[in-house]
Amino acid sequence: xxxxxxEKKFLVKHLPEDLEKxxxxxxxxxxxxxxxxxTLRIRKKAEKYILCYKLRxxxxxxxxxxxxxxxxxxxxxxxxxxxxxxEGKMIEKIRYLIPLEGKLVAELxxxxxxxxxxxxxxxxxxxxxxxxxxxxxxxxxxxxxFDVRLKNAHLCRISDxxxxxxxANHGEEKC
Numbered sequence: 001x002x003x004x005x006x007e008k009k010f011l012v013k014h015l016p017e018d019l020e021k022x023x024x025x026x027x028x029x030x031x032x033x034x035x036x037x038x039t040l041r042i043r044k045k046a047e048k049y050i051l052c053y054k055l056r057x058x059x060x061x062x063x064x065x066x067x068x069x070x071x072x073x074x075x076x077x078x079x080x081x082x083x084x085x086x087e088g089k090m091i092e093k094i095r096y097l098i099p100l101e102g103k104l105v106a107e108l109x110x111x112x113x114x115x116x117x118x119x120x121x122x123x124x125x126x127x128x129x130x131x132x133x134x135x136x137x138x139x140x141x142x143x144x145x146f147d148v149r150l151k152n153a154h155l156c157r158i159s160d161x162x163x164x165x166x167x168a169n170h171g172e173e174k175c
Contacts, residue, residue, distance in 0.1 A: 005066070005068075006064045006130075008064050008125070010143055011150075012121055012141050012168075016139050024096045027091075027093050029042065030083055030091065032082060032085055034154070034156065034157065038054055039153045042079055049073065049075065049076055049078070049079040051072045052070070053072075063131050087157065089114055093112060095107055106140075107121065109121070114161060116161070
């Protein structure tokens, strides 16, 4: 089913208190198509297997990233076969679902594997206006919604997480 995804992405200043009290899920994902648009991703989320096609809209993106997204279920066997065809490396992370004001949810990703040490948080919105008016909590860091270096489709192709951690932890590179 096609849906419109309107989201913003932020670095993390510090983790929220009592993180373990929030719902969480382990995610493994890989990309079959990363250059440009669309992107094609496979994902294992708990015991669900998903193929996702994302087409980024280029018009009017000033306050949030806007994509058309189609998710289709996969069997475990199909997922394993597609996993052999990915570009780059598999991304591993734990996603915490943290309620925010206004019925919004922060999706905090704490990465593992070759991206261990990197953290980011995304929030999805019902409208562009809602995204524009969003006031992030104090544990959110810099808005990196439009920084392509910090998109998962780019992260899967990096060989050294050190440069990503410099951006996230020290702001030494301009986002």
